[in-house]
Amino acid sequence: MDASHQPSEWFEAWFDNPHYHQLYGHRSNAEAEAFVESMHKRWNWEGLSLLDLACGKGRHAYAAAMKGHRVVGLDLSPNSIAAAQLSHRAVKGLSFVEGDMRDFSLEQRFDGILNLFTSFGYFSQPEDHMAVLANVHAHLKPGGFFVLDFLDVQFAQKHLVHNEQLERGGVSYQISRELVPAMGDGYPTFVKRIAHTTAAGSKEHVERVAALDNEHLTSMMAESGFEILGRYGSYALDPWIEGESNRLILHTQKS
Numbered sequence: 001m002d003a004s005h006q007p008s009e010w011f012e013a014w015f016d017n018p019h020y021h022q023l024y025g026h027r028s029n030a031e032a033e034a035f036v037e038s039m040h041k042r043w044n045w046e047g048l049s050l051l052d053l054a055c056g057k058g059r060h061a062y063a064a065a066m067k068g069h070r071v072v073g074l075d076l077s078p079n080s081i082a083a084a085q086l087s088h089r090a091v092k093g094l095s096f097v098e099g100d101m102r103d104f105s106l107e108q109r110f111d112g113i114l115n116l117f118t119s120f121g122y123f124s125q126p127e128d129h130m131a132v133l134a135n136v137h138a139h140l141k142p143g144g145f146f147v148l149d150f151l152d153v154q155f156a157q158k159h160l161v162h163n164e165q166l167e168r169g170g171v172s173y174q175i176s177r178e179l180v181p182a183m184g185d186g187y188p189t190f191v192k193r194i195a196h197t198t199a200a201g202s203k204e205h206v207e208r209v210a211a212l213d214n215e216h217l218t219s220m221m222a223e224s225g226f227e228i229l230g231r232y233g234s235y236a237l238d239p240w241i242e243g244e245s246n247r248l249i250l251h252t253q254k255s
Contacts, residue, residue, distance in 0.1 A: 011122050014205050015077045019196060021057075022169045029059050035116070035235040036063035039147065042237050043251070045069065048111040051139060053101050054119030058084030058094075064114075065094035072106065074099045102131040109141045116149040121210035126185060129210070133224035140254045146226060148250045152233065153213040154243035156190065171196050179211060187211055214248060226252040 014020050039045065048069045052061040055073030057080050065071045070093040075081050077098075084096045097106070101115075102123075113136050123129055136146050157179055166173045174195040182188045188211040195204045212220070214231070221228055229252060232238065233245025240248055 009122075010206050010208060012076065014207065015056075015075075016079045017205065018079075019171070019173075019194075019203075019205065021079075022171065023166070023173055023194065029063070031235070032059035033063040033066075035149075036060055036067065038235060038237045040064075040067050043145075045112075049108070051106075051110045051113045053113055053115045053136065054117075055084065055096065056080050056117070056119075058088055058096060060114065060116050061094060061096070062088050062091060065091050069093065071095075072097060072108070072110075074101070074104055074106075076100055102128055102135065104135060104139075106139060108139070110139055110144060111141055112145045112147070113140060114147045114149075116147070118149065118151050118209060120148060120150055121187075121212050122208065123210070124186060124208070126187065129212075130220065130224065133220060133226070137225050137254055142254065144254045145229075146250075146252045146254070148217070148252070150212065150217065150248050150250070151190075151209070152240070152242065152245050152248045153211045155246050157211075158243065159246075160190075171198060187216065214242060217248070217250060221250065221252055225255045227255050228252050 045067070050064055050069050050071045052058070052064065052071060052073040055061045055075045058073045061071045061073035061084070073084055073094070073096040075098065081096050081098045088094050120132065121129065140146065160177055160179065162177055164175050166175060176193045178191050180189045180191050190209045190211055192207040193204055194207070195202065218228060228250055231240040232249040232251065233240035233247055235247065237249070238245070
């Protein structure tokens with residue numbers, strides 16, 4: 001990121017922060033490989049061109065490339081992209097690029113686009129969410145597919161842990177969560193506050209994810225030109241049961 005650029009949104013600063021990677025660093029490559037394997041087998045993927053949108057450090061992109069697909073990983077975080085390029089530089093058919101999911105422009109159309117690990121719903125304005133879907137649609141080949149891995153709102157609300165303390169890498173993180181009602185034209189939002197203290201002082205970070213339920217997402221997909229082929233409730237692609245499944249994974253096709 002350009003030194004003169006000052007992050008204007010919570011995700012710009014947080015996803016490029018070392019504490020973000022420390023807090024979520026326990027997410028394993030094996031977990032990503034198992035999810036990619038489930039998708040690969042369920043939908044009979046073979047030799048596809050894929051875009052991993054909001055790829056982080058590239059664990060899902062890497063897993064897909066190892067299955068023989070040609071994969072581009074895109075993420076807003078310069079640190080994540082640099083780490084992905086360093087870790088996977090020798091992997092055939094795998095590349096990474098920095099970009100914003102709302103307005104990225106690649107000179108390529110893909111067989112499929114993946115948006116995994118709740119990497120959607122970050123924006124305060126509904127039109128930004130729609131801009132992401134429009135951009136996904138524009139970067140798919142005719143008949144291409146889009147997989148959106150999101151949380152199940154009812155399950156998340158039912159199992160919301162309002163306060164907890166986690167230890168990661170010798171740092172204690174105080175975490176609070178709440179569901180904030182919709183304001184104006186926006187959506188209800190899950191707000192997660194992460195506080196920690198080190199020798200450098202105390203700091204708080206905030207994560208915000210719009211509480212987009214199945215009705216919201218179904219409407220957004222239809223408006224954006226996608227047909228929903230299936231809904232799944234886990235990374236093993238078990239059937240989705242509203243309020244009982246911890247994930248809402250949409251398998252969609254460009255209409």
